[in-house]
Amino acid sequence: MKLVLQFFQKLPEELAHSIALKSLKILYSLNILSFFAPKIKQNKFQFLGMEFKNRLGTAAGLDKNGDYIDALGALGFGFLEVGTSTPLPQSGNAKPRLFRVFSENAIINRMGFNNKGIDHLVRNLKKAKYNGIIGVNIGANKESTDQTRIDDYLTCFKKVYKYADYIVVNISSPNTENLRDLHNSDQLTQLLNSISDLSKTLLNTKPIFLKISPDENESSIRRIVKEVEDSIFSGLIATNTTVDKTLLIDKTYHEFEGGLSGMPLHNKSNEKLELIRAINKDMPLIGVGGVIDNDSYNKKLKCGADLVQIYTGFIIKGPKILSEILN
Numbered sequence: 001m002k003l004v005l006q007f008f009q010k011l012p013e014e015l016a017h018s019i020a021l022k023s024l025k026i027l028y029s030l031n032i033l034s035f036f037a038p039k040i041k042q043n044k045f046q047f048l049g050m051e052f053k054n055r056l057g058t059a060a061g062l063d064k065n066g067d068y069i070d071a072l073g074a075l076g077f078g079f080l081e082v083g084t085s086t087p088l089p090q091s092g093n094a095k096p097r098l099f100r101v102f103s104e105n106a107i108i109n110r111m112g113f114n115n116k117g118i119d120h121l122v123r124n125l126k127k128a129k130y131n132g133i134i135g136v137n138i139g140a141n142k143e144s145t146d147q148t149r150i151d152d153y154l155t156c157f158k159k160v161y162k163y164a165d166y167i168v169v170n171i172s173s174p175n176t177e178n179l180r181d182l183h184n185s186d187q188l189t190q191l192l193n194s195i196s197d198l199s200k201t202l203l204n205t206k207p208i209f210l211k212i213s214p215d216e217n218e219s220s221i222r223r224i225v226k227e228v229e230d231s232i233f234s235g236l237i238a239t240n241t242t243v244d245k246t247l248l249i250d251k252t253y254h255e256f257e258g259g260l261s262g263m264p265l266h267n268k269s270n271e272k273l274e275l276i277r278a279i280n281k282d283m284p285l286i287g288v289g290g291v292i293d294n295d296s297y298n299k300k301l302k303c304g305a306d307l308v309q310i311y312t313g314f315i316i317k318g319p320k321i322l323s324e325i326l327n
């Protein structure tokens with residue numbers, strides 16, 4: 001396994017990512033993935049009327065199009081989150097746009113919601129065999145602004161709500177221009193109201209989460225929590241990547257454009273998680289950011305997460321991180 005990881009570390013980032021996921025899919029379709037998959041202790045968890053196989057899931061971005069649902073599910077994750085998906089397919093930002101900083105267990109990315117569009121994702125959700133919980137993370141196309149941006153979320157919501165176990169409204173990618181403005185009061189109220197109205201019209205009963213940025217200050221977090229409490233949203237996912245690259249020791253990356261994830265993000269996202277939990281002791285919370293081992297996973301739970309997600313840790317350590325964390 002160590003040799004395989006070293007091989008992937010030598011490949012260009014996006015190629016490594018794509019080959020790794022495609023290999024998992026091939027092993028799965030040959031029915032031999034279980035020989036390589038870590039053996040995970042059973043640890044079921046009931047949450048918001050759903051049964052999770054365990055509390056560790058994939059974070060959005062790992063499987064943007066739902067192309068790898070069954071293979072990732074077979075690795076032993078307690079749940080999967082697919083997306084971010086947008087109404088129209090889009091190619092994302094120019095390459096290179098993904099940078100691994102192995103020495104600090106970190107990644108910087110400026111992918112820009114590259115994805116095959118919501119219809120492709122829905123087709124994959126319909127044919128998935130995975131019997132665990134699947135969340136669907138939705139976003140807006142690059143060209144959309146103001147009302148068309150809100151319409152993008154509504155379009156995606158309508159198309160996925162029947163096939164998702166929970167839905168995530170992602171306003172926190174730093175790589176789509178002005179998307180994070182949706183954290184601001186007026187825009188957020190408008191977005192939450194529009195989605196709430198649609199959800200009621202559709203008689204949707206699936207939980208809805210808002211995924212937020214770690215770069216918001218305390219008063220903004222307090223306001224967002226209040227807005228979510230007053231809406232039909234169930235809770236929050238904290239957090240997305242940070243734009244503060246000075247959290248890295250290696251100064252080479254300080255001026256890089258993009259969002260930072262992995263170990264350097266851990267404290268910052270935990271602070272937001274703890275703050276939200278202190279404001280509302282009951283709000284359903286999914287914690288994400290910087291989980292790379294059992295300690296950092298337990299810390300998320302301690303800070304108030306009901307469920308935990310990983311992305312960077314999985315890329316850096318491979319599937320063995322599941323047994324390291326869960327067993």
Ligand SMILES: Cc1cc2nc3c(=O)[nH]c(=O)nc-3n(C[C@H](O)[C@H](O)[C@H](O)COP(=O)(O)O)c2cc1C
Pocket residue numbers: 059060061062064083084098107108109111113137170173211239240241261262263265288289290291309310311312313
């Ligand atoms: C390459 C890459 C792509 C990502 N794409 C998305 C995305 O499409 N939607 C989203 O909500 N978050 C996305 N994220 C953020 C992750 O879901 C997660 O919130 C963040 O990476 C922090 O978790 P980590 O430290 O475990 O990676 C992406 C992260 C990375 C590294």
